[in-house]
Amino acid sequence: MRAAEADEAFAGFSQNSRRLARDVELRLANLTQLASTGAGLLNSGRFLRREEWASYLAGLQTTGHGSGFQGLGVAFRVAPAAEPGFVARARKEGSPDFYIWTRRPGAQPLGDDAFPVTYLVPASEANEREVGFDLGSEPVLASAIMLARDRGEPSFSGALSPGRDAYADRAGLFLFAPFYRHGRPDSINQRREAFAGVVLIVLSAERLLQPLVEQDGTRGIALRVTDLEQEKVIFDSRPGLDHSGSSFVVRHKATLGGRNWQLDFAATPELMAAIPHRHSLLVGLVGALGGLLLTGIVYHLGTLRQRAEKLARDATASLRTSEERFRRLAALSSDWYWEQGADLRFRPVTGGEPGNTILGDIVGKHRWELPIELTEQQWAEHRAVLAAHKPFFDLQYRVLPPGAEPRWVSISGEPIIDAAGRFAGYRGVGKDITARKTIEEELSRHRDHLADLVAERTADLLAAKNAAEKAYRVKSEFLANMSHELRTPLHAILSFARLGQERTPAQTDEKTQRYFSRIVEAGERLLELVSDLLDLSKLEAGKMLIDPQPGDLVPILREVAAEFEAMAHERKLRWNLPAADIHAPARFDALRFSQVLRNVFSNATKFSPDGGEIRVLIEESEMTLGRRTDDLAAPVAAWRISVIDEGIGIPEGELEAVFDSFVQSSKTRSGAGGTGLGLTICREIIAAHRGSITAHHGPGGGAVFEIVVPR
Numbered sequence: 256m257r258a259a260e261a262d263e264a265f266a267g268f269s270q271n272s273r274r275l276a277r278d279v280e281l282r283l284a285n286l287t288q289l290a291s292t293g294a295g296l297l298n299s300g301r302f303l304r305r306e307e308w309a310s311y312l313a314g315l316q317t318t319g320h321g322s323g324f325q326g327l328g329v330a331f332r333v334a335p336a337a338e339p340g341f342v343a344r345a346r347k348e349g350s351p352d353f354y355i356w357t358r359r360p361g362a363q364p365l366g367d368d369a370f371p372v373t374y375l376v377p378a379s380e381a382n383e384r385e386v387g388f389d390l391g392s393e394p395v396l397a398s399a400i401m402l403a404r405d406r407g408e409p410s411f412s413g414a415l416s417p418g419r420d421a422y423a424d425r426a427g428l429f430l431f432a433p434f435y436r437h438g439r440p441d442s443i444n445q446r447r448e449a450f451a452g453v454v455l456i457v458l459s460a461e462r463l464l465q466p467l468v469e470q471d472g473t474r475g476i477a478l479r480v481t482d483l484e485q486e487k488v489i490f491d492s493r494p495g496l497d498h499s500g501s502s503f504v505v506r507h508k509a510t511l512g513g514r515n516w517q518l519d520f521a522a523t524p525e526l527m528a529a530i531p532h533r534h535s536l537l538v539g540l541v542g543a544l545g546g547l548l549l550t551g552i553v554y555h556l557g558t559l560r561q562r563a564e565k566l567a568r569d570a571t572a573s574l575r576t577s578e579e580r581f582r583r584l585a586a587l588s589s590d591w592y593w594e595q596g597a598d599l600r601f602r603p604v605t606g607g608e609p610g611n612t613i614l615g616d617i618v619g620k621h622r623w624e625l626p627i628e629l630t631e632q633q634w635a636e637h638r639a640v641l642a643a644h645k646p647f648f649d650l651q652y653r654v655l656p657p658g659a660e661p662r663w664v665s666i667s668g669e670p671i672i673d674a675a676g677r678f679a680g681y682r683g684v685g686k687d688i689t690a691r692k693t694i695e696e697e698l699s700r701h702r703d704h705l706a707d708l709v710a711e712r713t714a715d716l717l718a719a720k721n722a723a724e725k726a727y728r729v730k731s732e733f734l735a736n737m738s739h740e741l742r743t744p745l746h747a748i749l750s751f752a753r754l755g756q757e758r759t760p761a762q763t764d765e766k767t768q769r770y771f772s773r774i775v776e777a778g779e780r781l782l783e784l785v786s787d788l789l790d791l792s793k794l795e796a797g798k799m800l801i802d803p804q805p806g807d808l809v810p811i812l813r814e815v816a817a818e819f820e821a822m823a824h825e826r827k828l829r830w831n832l833p834a835a836d837i838h839a840p841a842r843f844d845a846l847r848f849s850q851v852l853r854n855v856f857s858n859a860t861k862f863s864p865d866g867g868e869i870r871v872l873i874e875e876s877e878m879t880l881g882r883r884t885d886d887l888a889a890p891v892a893a894w895r896i897s898v899i900d901e902g903i904g905i906p907e908g909e910l911e912a913v914f915d916s917f918v919q920s921s922k923t924r925s926g927a928g929g930t931g932l933g934l935t936i937c938r939e940i941i942a943a944h945r946g947s948i949t950a951h952h953g954p955g956g957g958a959v960f961e962i963v964v965p966r
Contacts, residue, residue, distance in 0.1 A: 265503055271473055272505040272520035278467050279480070279518060283511045286324070286456055287409045290432035293327065293454040294409075297434035305349040309376045323463025324456065326382045328375035330390050331452040335367050345373055350386060357392035366391075370400060370452065382457075390455070396429055402513045403431040404450045407439050411512035413485040414460070427460040427489055430512060437691070438649065460490045468492045475526030477501075483508075483515040493523060502527060589684035593617075593666075596680040599641060613654055613662050613687065626655040644670045644678050651688065663692040745785065749778040787932040790850075791916065791939070801844045801943040808839040808848075808894060812871055815852040819860050828863055831870040839873050839894050841966050847940045851948070854933040855898050855960050862902030862958070872897040878963050880945055893946070896962040904958050910950045914938045 308329065333341045338355060345353040355371045370391040375382040390396045399412035409432040433439075435449040460480070468478050477493035498504055503522035508515065596602050601617045614625055623634060629652050640647050646669040655661050668683025752774040759767050790799065816830050823830060833839075859869045876895040905913060912918050917931040934948075941948045946964035953959045 268476070268503045268520075268522055268526075269505055271476060272507070275467060275470075275473050275476060275478065275520065276507040276509070276518050278470075279464060279478075280509055280511060282323075282463060282467070283411075286430055286458070287432075287512055289327070290409045290430050290454050290456050293329075294432035294434040297329070297452070297454065298438050305374050308374045309378075323459045323461075325459055325462075326375045326377070326379075326385075326455075326457040328382075328385075328455045328457070329373050329452065330370045330455055331373055332450060333369045333371060335369075338369065341371075345371075345387075354387050355389055356387050357389045372455070375455075375457070385457075390429075390453075396431075399429065399513075400431050400433075400453055403433045403453060404446060405443050406513055407433060407435075407446055409433075409512050411514045413482055413514075414487055414489045428458040430456040430458060464490045465492060475523050475529075477521045477523050479519040479521075481517040481519070483517055493521075496521060496523065590686045592682070592684045593668075594671075594680060594682045595622075595668075597678055599681070602680070613656055613664060615656075626657075628653040628655070628661075641681070646670065651692075662687060663689045745778055745782050749775060749782065752778060784932075787936060790936050791932055799847075799943075801847060801940070803842040803844055803944065805840065805842055806845060808841055808843070808873060808896070809833050809835070809837050811845060811849055812852065812873065812896070815849050815856055816871065818853065819856055822860055823869075826860075826863075827866045828860065829868045831868060833871065833873050837873070841894055841964060843944055843964065844940075848944070851937045851940050851962065854937050855962070858933070858960075859898055859900040859902070859958075863900045864902065867901040869901075870897075870899040872899070876963060878947070878965065880965065892966045893963050894966060896964075898960045898962075899953055899957065901953070901955070901957045904952060904956055905950055907952070910952075913950060914948070 308327075331341070333355070342353060342355065350373075353373075355369050368391065369389045372385050372388050372390065375385055390400060393415075395413045395415055399410050403410035409430055412429040412431065414427045415429075431453040432455075433446075433453050434451055435446060436451050437449065440446045440449050464478065464480065467473065468476060477496050477498070478490070479488060479492070479498065480490040481488050498519055498521040501521040501523075503526075505520040507518040507520070509518065510516070594602050599621055600619055601622075603618055617625060623638075629637070633652075637647070637650065646667075648667045649665050650667070651663065651665045653661050653663050664685055665688045666683055666685045668681045671679040671682055673679045752771050755771040756768060756775065759771065813832055813835065816832055819830075822828075856869075863869055873894060873896050876893045877890040878893040879890055914934045914937075916935045918935075938948050941962060941964065944964050946962065948960065948962045951959040951961065
């Protein structure tokens with residue numbers, strides 16, 4: 256093949272490949288527009304019945320030969336709680352056997368909400384089998400639905416694997432167009448919240464694309480389409496053809512429906528075999544056909560005119576059908592439609608349909624000449640859009656009809672471009688949104704009123720909180736001051752009482768000796784109460800310092816227990832303590848920790864029966880730091896100290912209350928003594944060590960106090 260012939264042949268191949276690529280993009284774009292139109296109907300807030308949806312599809316005339324179109328359907332978003340009602344409604348609307356089902360139990364990429372195919376037309380055995388299928392249970396479809404939801408635009412799915420779906424062997428692709436409650440929101444988060452479902456189109460990749468490669472001019476071109484997201488071939492007009500072995504190869508990339516596609520074109524062996532003979536064949540034929548050409552021209556001109564007239568009639572009929580179809584769609588999704596000329600004055604709508612039914616006759620007027628409420632800035636922004644000949648959507652304003660109540664309307668429009676490419680005006684639709692605006696304003700008033708109530712209540716609560724905190728501080732300061740003031744005279748009274756005991760002979764004045772003993776006993780009890788009050792006030796005010804130092808808990812346990820040895824001997828109590836050779840290293844304040852042990856051991860000693868046993872256990876454990884369970888997710892190592900007696904125990908309902916200030920168990924308040932502050936102070940001290948202290952029932956009766964502190 257000569258170089259010139261090869262270049263000419265490749266130029267023709269490239270041109271046909273580019274035309275084929277445009278045809279593929281146009282066919283996919285038309286399907287995208289079809290899905291968007293269906294979603295637009297549902298964005299208007301209407302719930303279409305099955306019959307209405309079928310009627311809508313019939314008007315679109317989408318099922319032509321080779322279109323690849325297999326079904327147009329709707330899948331609503333259904334929350335788990337709404338499933339019974341949704342199923343009942345679907346059965347009532349014409350699907351008596353409707354139920355929601357999945358092919359992959361347990362797979363829910365879209366969360367708990369279901370997306371069952373509610374309608375799928377035209378009616379066919381395959382389409383009927385898909386009704387009720389939860390699209391969200393199939394990961395490939397769920398991914399495309401989420402993409403469409405977030406983009407607010409139609410999105411193609413990846414190809415389904417053969418054998419996993421009723422459509423996998425003949426469809427391959429789904430197209431999803433999202434619709435929302437009350438129209439398409441602006442932000443992704445708002446779209447996710449208002450997302451109400453999808454319009455779906457079921458496609459056969461083979462039927463969609465095969466007719467395109469069989470057109471005149473494209474025969475001899477092999478087309479392979481690859482989904483770059485999946486890296487998967489979804490269509491191959493010549494399976495088995497090695498594209499890399501072809502002399503003529505063209506690659507084209509396109510982005511449609513949120514996915515990236517790669518179109519590979521290669522010359523078939525038949526095309527390549529014909530190219531070398533083309534030049535010589537043409538030269539030979541020129542002479543042979545020269546005479547026939549003149550004769551054929553006359554005949555051709557006659558038939559050409561007839562064909563042109565027929566094409567014109569067909570095109571006119573097709574245009575009228577298209578106009579009627581889109582007019583029906585506009586009637587469903589809007590209240591009126593309008594047109595403006597190049598001077599932006601309203602003119603009668605083509606076909607004689609009525610224009611704005613709210614303002615009456617508006618023909619010949621500019622929009623800004625109408626009784627419309629828009630700010631100067633809003634008018635300036637709208638005029639800038641008109642001057643740039645750009646489309647606009649959902650322009651909302653209030654109109655003041657003569658002699659009628661004000662109304663809210665929403666309009667959308669797109670520029671009209673004539674055959675010569677010149678701007679010829681605008682056409683669009685309008686909708687009365689007064690009812691929606693009334694509801695929004697009412698909700699806004701309630702929201703603002705609620706905000707005021709919350710702010711007022713918050714201020715009251717903050718004032719009450721500040722007052723309570725102030726009273727709490729005053730109380731703590733009072734207790735601390737009074738404790739100091741009481742301790743001084745109490746020490747003096749106790750000192751003089753003990754001095755009187757020592758200097759009064761018991762044999763000569765037994766009565767006086769008894770008086771002094773009672774004074775000492777009462778004073779010591781009062782001093783214990785004052786000391787507890789002082790400790791509690793310091794803890795509450797945060798003035799008691801805890802100084803943790805490394806140490807061993809076992810020696811402290813044994814030392815504090817030894818303080819009760821005399822009382823235990825007198826009442827024949829047995830102490831069961833950890834062995835001295837056991838070690839329990841931790842960081843703690845020895846003085847304050849001993850105070851806690853002393854209080855718990857004292858209770859165990861007082862309430863144990865004569866001859867009973869007090870067991871003290873220490874063992875390794877784990878705990879969560881802080882007072883809340885979510886302060887630290889991972890547990891830390893700890894020591895658990897258990898003090899178990901055989902006494903009267905604590906009632907079930909009082910296991911927590913015994914740690915409150917001035918509270919004693921109902922079983923011990925009769926005469927065992929105590930201020931009701933000991934366990935309160937214990938809890939505060941242990942909390943300052945980042946630990947906990949709790950009370951439980953013993954396995955064989957009695958009480959169990961558990962102290963848990965970090966190591």
